[in-house]
């Protein structure tokens with residue numbers, strides 16, 4: 001369970017980005033954090049992994065107060081959180097396999113990682129993950145040869161290979177087309193339920209949030225203005241989050257489309273097995 005209590009963040013510039021927010025995320029829950037640009041969504045995620053230092057409040061993950069951790073403990077704590085970003089932050093000139101394995105760098109020693117040597121068990125796990133997301137046939141492709149959706153799937157594998165307890169996902173679909181966006185959101189949702197993982201997904205697309213999250217928290221100017229199920233997001237609520245707009249076209253009717261009934265499911269499909277031995281030559 002992740003427990004955020006009274007979290008505030010004032011940036012050095014004076015901006016009060018979060019005004020004392022409380023959020024509890026039970027194990028296994030997929031929560032979407034929605035709100036307009038500047039609402040504070042990224043600040044919440046960055047306070048949880050302490051890329052940004054909270055000004056006050058507490059954040060506990062299974063009873064460890066993240067805010068109080070020293071640097072060695074913080075490094076260990078970050079391994080318990082998988083992070084997925086909009087820019088997918090892949091290393092362009094490394095292969096798909098190597099990019100996934102970089103998710104393990106926290107575990108292997110410096111020289112080992114510098115030489116890019118990974119234990120066979122890590123390579124096997126990377127294959128299993130790539131297979132799960134339908135990319136095992138691409139294990140030896142360079143990251144810069146991939147499409148946006150494929151890159152994001154590599155980013156997901158890289159976050160999962162460290163076997164996290166919590167996924168922190170910041171605008172995972174911001175540069176993807178609508179169909180690919182759905183595939184990626186569906187994949188994240190499925191992986192969370194397979195692995196009993198909880199996730200906080202920052203997303204500004206209301207419809208995607210409604211389709212794939214079980215709970216929605218709406219932020220506006222650093223304050224929570226909605227916390228509840230996707231089907232209770234009425235036009236009035238959306239106006240309180242985003243301001244005046246005609247929301248009638250945006251709100252998904254609950255029975256319109258169930259997430260897992262779509263034909264464009266990305267996984268699984270049969271792919272030729274790559275040459276394991278050659279890839280194992282990484283070691």
Ligand SMILES: Nc1ncnc2c1ncn2[C@@H]1O[C@H](COP(=O)(O)OP(=O)(O)O)[C@@H](O)[C@H]1O
Pocket residue numbers: 011012013015016017035036037038039040041042043044
């Ligand atoms: N590094 C920073 N320094 C100063 N102000 C920042 C910084 N990052 C974000 N902010 C401000 O904090 C507020 C929330 O930003 P952010 O968390 O990025 O919102 P969102 O992710 O919802 O778009 C905004 O007013 C933004 O300008």
Ligand SMILES: [Mg+2]
Pocket residue numbers: 041042043171202
């Ligand atoms: Mg943001």
